[in-house]
Amino acid sequence: MNILEVRELVKQFPGHRAVDRVSLSIPRGAFFSLLGPSGCGKTTMLRLIAGFEEPDSGEVLLGGENVNSRKPYERNVSTVFQNYALFPHLTVRGNVEFGLRRSRSTDITRRVSEVLELVRLTGKENRRPAELSGGERQRVALARSLVLRPDVLLLDEPMAALDPKLRNQMRLELKAMQRQVGITFLLVTHDQEEALGLSDQLAVMNAGRIEQAGTPREVYLQPRTRFVADFLGAVNWIEGVGVRSEAMRIERTPQPDIRSARGVVEHSAFLGDRLQVLVRMTNGEQAVAHVPRTGPGFEPGEDVHLCWNAADEMRFA
Amino acid sequence: MKLRTWFLLPAWLWMAALLAAPMAIVLAYSFLTRGTYGGIEQPWTVESYQRLLDPLYVAIYLRSFAMAAAATAICLVLGFPAALFIARASRRKNFYLQLVLLPFWTSFLVRTYAWLFLLRDTGLINSALLALGIIEQPLPMLYNDGAVLLGLVYGYLPFMVLPIYAVLERMDLTVEEAAADLGARPLSTLFRVTIPIAKPGIVAGCVLVFIPSLGAFLTPDLLGGGQTILIGNLVQNQFTTARDWPFGAAVSVVLMLLVAALVWTFLRRQSESIA
Numbered sequence: 001m002n003i004l005e006v007r008e009l010v011k012q013f014p015g016h017r018a019v020d021r022v023s024l025s026i027p028r029g030a031f032f033s034l035l036g037p038s039g040c041g042k043t044t045m046l047r048l049i050a051g052f053e054e055p056d057s058g059e060v061l062l063g064g065e066n067v068n069s070r071k072p073y074e075r076n077v078s079t080v081f082q083n084y085a086l087f088p089h090l091t092v093r094g095n096v097e098f099g100l101r102r103s104r105s106t107d108i109t110r111r112v113s114e115v116l117e118l119v120r121l122t123g124k125e126n127r128r129p130a131e132l133s134g135g136e137r138q139r140v141a142l143a144r145s146l147v148l149r150p151d152v153l154l155l156d157e158p159m160a161a162l163d164p165k166l167r168n169q170m171r172l173e174l175k176a177m178q179r180q181v182g183i184t185f186l187l188v189t190h191d192q193e194e195a196l197g198l199s200d201q202l203a204v205m206n207a208g209r210i211e212q213a214g215t216p217r218e219v220y221l222q223p224r225t226r227f228v229a230d231f232l233g234a235v236n237w238i239e240g241v242g243v244r245s246e247a248m249r250i251e252r253t254p255q256p257d258i259r260s261a262r263g264v265v266e267h268s269a270f271l272g273d274r275l276q277v278l279v280r281m282t283n284g285e286q287a288v289a290h291v292p293r294t295g296p297g298f299e300p301g302e303d304v305h306l307c308w309n310a311a312d313e314m315r316f317a
Numbered sequence: 318m319k320l321r322t323w324f325l326l327p328a329w330l331w332m333a334a335l336l337a338a339p340m341a342i343v344l345a346y347s348f349l350t351r352g353t354y355g356g357i358e359q360p361w362t363v364e365s366y367q368r369l370l371d372p373l374y375v376a377i378y379l380r381s382f383a384m385a386a387a388a389t390a391i392c393l394v395l396g397f398p399a400a401l402f403i404a405r406a407s408r409r410k411n412f413y414l415q416l417v418l419l420p421f422w423t424s425f426l427v428r429t430y431a432w433l434f435l436l437r438d439t440g441l442i443n444s445a446l447l448a449l450g451i452i453e454q455p456l457p458m459l460y461n462d463g464a465v466l467l468g469l470v471y472g473y474l475p476f477m478v479l480p481i482y483a484v485l486e487r488m489d490l491t492v493e494e495a496a497a498d499l500g501a502r503p504l505s506t507l508f509r510v511t512i513p514i515a516k517p518g519i520v521a522g523c524v525l526v527f528i529p530s531l532g533a534f535l536t537p538d539l540l541g542g543g544q545t546i547l548i549g550n551l552v553q554n555q556f557t558t559a560r561d562w563p564f565g566a567a568v569s570v571v572l573m574l575l576v577a578a579l580v581w582t583f584l585r586r587q588s589e590s591i592a
Contacts, residue, residue, distance in 0.1 A: 052494055072497040085495040089513040098509070099499035144499065 001064070003028040003184050004049065004152050009058035011044050018044040020208035021058070026152070026186060026201075031178050033187045033195040036205035037231070042188045045205070046154050049186070051075050062151055078145035079154040083161065084137050086129040092116070092140050093125040099148045115147040118177060135166050142174075146181060155187045159194060171197060192232045196220060204228045226316055235314070236287040238306075247312035248289035250277055250298060251305045258307045263287065265302045279306055340573075347566035355560035365567035374551070374568075378575075381548040384462070384537075385530035388469035389477075392526045393519065395470070396477030400518075401511070403478075404485035414482070417475050429468060429539050436464060436540070460542030468536035473529060477522035484518030485511075520587055528576055548572050 004026040011019040018041045026032045034042040047053040049060055051072035060067050067075050078099075087095050093112060100108045116122050119139035129137055138158060145153055158174070159167045175198050178185045189195050195202045196216040203213035204227075212224045223229035226242070234245040238261055254260065263279040266286070270293065277289045277298050287306055298304065347365055349357040368374070403413040420428055435441050438455035446452045458464060492514070496506040512519070534549030543550075548568060555565030 050498055052497075072494070073500045073502055077498075079495070079498045081491050081495060083489070083491060085489065085491040087492060087495070087510060087514075089510075089516070098496070098501070101500070101505075144495075148499065 001028055002026060002061075003063055004186065005059075005061040005064075006045075006049070007059040007061070009045070009048060009060065010056045011041075011048055011053060012056050013044075017208050019048065019055075022205075022208070022210055024203060024210070024213070026184060029182050029184055030200045031175065031185045031187070031198055033189060033199040033202040034205055035189055035192060035195040035202050035231070038190055040205045041208040042190075042205050043156055046079070046156050046186070046188050049152070050077055050079050050154055076148075076150050077152045077154055078148055078150040079156065080138075080141045080145055080158050082157045084129075084141040086137055086140055086144075088129055091126050091128055092121060092132070095129070095140050096143045096147055098144060111147050115143045118146065118180065119143045134162050135170060138162065138170065142177070146177075146183065149181075150183065152184045152186055155185060157189055158187070159189070159191070167194075174198065196232070204231060206231075223314060224316075229314055229316070234288055234290070236289075237285070238281070238287065239283075240315075242314035242316070243308045243312055244314075245276075245288045245290040246274075247308050248287065248291070249307045250279070250289050250291055251307055252302070254305055255307050259310055259313070260305045260307045261287070262303070262305055265298045265300050265304055267300060268298045279304060281306070343566045343569055346562055347570045349563050351561045351563050355562060357562050362563075365561075365564045366571075368564060369567060369571060377546055377548060377551055378571075380545075381531055384466065384469065384545075384547060385527050387466055388473065388530045389523050389527045391466070391470045392474050392477040393523060396474055396522060397481055397512075397515070397519070400478045400481035400485055400515075404482050404488075417478050417482075420471075420475065425472065426535065429472075429536060432464075432468060432471065432540060433459065436467075459540065460544050462541070462545055464540040465537045465545050465547075468540040469530045469533060472533075472536060473526040476525035476529075480521035480525065481515055481518040484515045488514055517587075520583065524580060524583070528580070531576060532572065 002025045004024070006022060006024040009019050009022045010017070020041070022041075022045065024032075034045060036042045044053060048055050051067070051070060051074075055068065062075060062077065087098065090098065093116075096112050096115060097108055100111065112125075113122070116125065119142055121136065121139055121143065124132070124136065129140065132140065138161070141158075155174075159170060162170060171194060174185075187195070187198060199216055201213065201215055202219060204211045204219060206227050212219055212228045214222075219228060220232050223232065223242075229235050229242050235242045236245060236248065250265075251260075261281050261283075263281040265277060266280050267278040269276040269278075271290075273293065274290045275293050275295075275297065277291060279287050279289060281287055289306060346357050348361050348363065350360060350362055350364070352358045399417070403410060403417070406413060433440070436458040437443070438457075438459070440459075442458065443452075443455040447455065488511070492510060493506055496510045497503075501509060531547075532549045532552075533547065534553045537545050537547045537550055538553075541547075546554075552565050552568050552572075555561045555568065559565075
């Protein structure tokens with residue numbers, strides 16, 4: 001069953017339509033991502049689902065029930081805000097307990113210690129947000145929401161405030177945590193790597209609409225629009241056909257039984273885990289190929305053949 | 318000397334000449350003997366302080382503290398919602414702030430006299446109510462504790478509104494959304510999130526209202542009509558009509574010490590709860 005459903009949702013702001021007839025279905029227990037550039041309406045979607053904004057038309061259904069008229073405090077969803085929005089005057093424990101006000105006190109103690117163990121903050125109960133690192137603050141925000149066992153946990157760019165190394169680590173932890181607690185996660189992000197790596201399913205948004213929804217593999221390998229193809233990874237456009245940079249090979253001699261285009265190496269960059277080679281094709285356009293660093297290197301000015309398999313071509317109407 | 322020292326020099330000189338020196342003089346006077354025609358004479362004595370133990374004067378201290386506490390409480394109850402409203406107004410924030418500051422455009426004395434014209438038996442309010450036939454006798458609105466309290470609240474309300482506004486203005490509003498998101502109703506969010514976060518502003522506002530209320534002499538004099546004697550009036554009387562400078566000085570010194578002790582404990586508790 002779908003825990004969250006959004007039907008034909010519209011949100012109009014003065015001068016622009018932030019969300020334009022969006023429909024979505026998210027199965028219980030799924031890790032779902034809304035991926036798109038800034039200003040595409042993904043955060044507004046989250047705010048509509050949490051109840052901070054009222055839709056102009058359309059429906060939000062939680063567990064099959066229309067929650068349009070319910071206030072944020074009447075909806076069993078919880079948000080991890082981009083800046084975490086921790087209560088600065090409360091300790092870690094105070095923050096995590098905040099939503100448990102109506103529960104029995106022995107229950108509260110147990111649930112708080114359980115969730116703090118889950119996010120590995122045991123021992124920091126009496127710290128205040130100002131005394132925590134960025135990663136710890138994020139974990140407090142997660143714990144504060146998870147302890148309520150929401151139907152859906154909404155995450156608004158939760159990694160944006162972390163430094164890149166920590167971001168990778170937190171990504172893995174977030175995924176493991178979601179598996180462990182079994183709560184439905186709805187993540188909003190502009191980082192395609194994050195969306196691909198974490199989600200069971202994702203939807204790509206652009207200008208208030210959903211361009212495509214599906215599994216990461218489907219959306220990456222069979223993008224339905226040029227926008228989706230471009231947004232999810234580097235694409236080269238050769239005679240109206242899209243080929244991903246990592247599907248390109250560079251050869252010094254013509255290859256049989258394979259698609260190819262001739263060109264001249266303009267620039268080659270060492271990226272650590274791979275080489276990025278910029279090739280000017282004979283038709284004057286540029287293509288970027290990502291090739292293994294273990295293979296041969298390329299010098300500017302070299303004549304080369306760009307090769308790819310027909311199966312890696314992406315075509316659009 | 319370092320540049321830093323030079324920059325601080327004017328402030329130090331100002332404080333030494335106009336704050337520290339007068340306070341030292343007041344302290345010295347409080348231990349001297351009253352002169353026949355005002356002023357002070359030898360020998361040194363603690364007589365003025367002994368006289369302060371008279372129940373009459375203790376009562377004045379207590380009444381002043383009660384009055385100042387009441388004025389502070391009323392200012393808080395009126396000022397917090399006003400500050401919240403201004404901080405959250407999407408438009409015309411500056412206009413509302415100007416309204417709060419408007420009274421400062423004219424002299425405090427003139428404004429207090431204006432209250433006199435409003436409240437007295439033949440004043441605007443009583444005349445209007447009499448003319449409308451709502452009352453038959455003028456309401457006794459002037460020359461009582463209520464009038465003094467009104468004057469104090471009126472005079473010091475901006476000092477409550479402004480520091481609270483300053484804190485609420487820069488408060489991160491997503492914190493309130495987070496509270497709602499975690500199931501807190503608006504009133505619960507107000508008491509569990511907004512007010513605790515605004516606490517530094519509330520403390521500052523209370524100190525700024527309480528201290529001048531405690532030492533006020535103009536408001537009780539004009540609106541209390543001499544019926545309500547507060548510490549400020551006592552000090553004023555000793556230096557003017559009673560011509561007992563040492564006693565007036567002693568009253569001031571004790572007031573200063575009490576206020577200093579009070580503020581010090583208050584701020585220390587405040588910083589403890591933050592640390």
